[in-house]
Amino acid sequence: MPPVRRSPPQPQPQPGDIELEFGVPIPGRILPPEQWAKTALKKVPPGLLDWDALFGRRAPIVIDIGCGNGRSTLGSAVARPEVDHLGIEILPVVIRYATRRANQRGLSNIRFAVIGGREFLSEHVAAGSVAELHIYHPQPFYDPAQIHRRLITPEFLSLAHRSLVPGGKLLLQTDHPNYWAYMQSVVPCFFEMHALAGPWPDSPRGRTRREIIARHHGLPIFRGEAIRRDEISVDEALRLANSLPPPTFNADRRLRQLDEIEAKS
Numbered sequence: 001m002p003p004v005r006r007s008p009p010q011p012q013p014q015p016g017d018i019e020l021e022f023g024v025p026i027p028g029r030i031l032p033p034e035q036w037a038k039t040a041l042k043k044v045p046p047g048l049l050d051w052d053a054l055f056g057r058r059a060p061i062v063i064d065i066g067c068g069n070g071r072s073t074l075g076s077a078v079a080r081p082e083v084d085h086l087g088i089e090i091l092p093v094v095i096r097y098a099t100r101r102a103n104q105r106g107l108s109n110i111r112f113a114v115i116g117g118r119e120f121l122s123e124h125v126a127a128g129s130v131a132e133l134h135i136y137h138p139q140p141f142y143d144p145a146q147i148h149r150r151l152i153t154p155e156f157l158s159l160a161h162r163s164l165v166p167g168g169k170l171l172l173q174t175d176h177p178n179y180w181a182y183m184q185s186v187v188p189c190f191f192e193m194h195a196l197a198g199p200w201p202d203s204p205r206g207r208t209r210r211e212i213i214a215r216h217h218g219l220p221i222f223r224g225e226a227i228r229r230d231e232i233s234v235d236e237a238l239r240l241a242n243s244l245p246p247p248t249f250n251a252d253r254r255l256r257q258l259d260e261i262e263a264k265s
């Protein structure tokens with residue numbers, strides 16, 4: 001596999017600059033410091049989040065779970081100023097990039113928080129309060145001892161179903177064929193799912209850092225748009241979750257190489 005070219009050390013970005021990652025522009029432009037925003041939600045308060053209070057307005061809510069360095073969250077927030085976005089991530093070190101970039105772009109319709117996706121949906125999201133959930137490249141976890149950390153489980157899908165507004169959307173993307181096969185087997189129990197083919201029209205080289213790396217290495221990208229099945233009640237979704245198989249698919253260690261490349265680049 002050809003190595004992904006590391007970006008050479010960059011000088012501090014200046015107002016008006018467009019930043020590049022692997023030669024692909026990061027959405028938005030850097031503003032003069034006096035126009036910067038504060039987008040870090042340093043501590044998620046206990047209990048259900050009050051979205052209106054968090055963003056100071058009422059707008060549709062999009063959550064990007066496992067947002068990494070925030071490229072996809074930034075892209076959506078820049079393209080849709082009328083929509084509010086929360087990117088969440090378990091790794092503080094990567095979310096720092098996301099927060100800095102959103103701050104420097106003066107984006108008032110983004111917040112970033114360090115918290116796990118399952119915990120966040122189950123403890124902090126009111127039922128029927130989120131318009132879209134985006135999950136790009138959840139980790140397949142190769143080590144059998146880590147398999148329990150896979151994000152997409154029947155229980156997680158029931159929480160996603162509960163969190164979304166009627167007709168709400170779950171967007172899923174992976175470059176892992178076995179994870180995709182698992183998603184295709186369980187997601188349609190809670191959502192009307194259809195696969196989306198071809199590159200994103202808004203970001204043909206990749207919406208996320210991982211997608212850019214995977215495309216560069218010629219990996220197929222699997223993507224599904226899933227619309228909440230409103231005829232299923234929250235209780236039915238929970239019962240359904242208990243009857244469906246957990247994600248115990250074989251992650252195929254040969255695919256691990258790209259994860260190592262991603263971590264190093």
Ligand SMILES: C[S@@+](CC[C@H](N)C(=O)[O-])C[C@H]1O[C@@H](n2cnc3c(N)ncnc32)[C@H](O)[C@@H]1O
Nearest residue numbers: 066067068089090091116117136137208209210
């Ligand atoms: C392969 S990376 C993908 C990052 C980004 N979405 C992309 O496509 O470039 C998966 C990310 O999910 C995060 N993650 C793993 N488990 C998580 C969880 N339970 N909740 C939130 N984030 C999680 C990891 O820290 C990692 O940054």
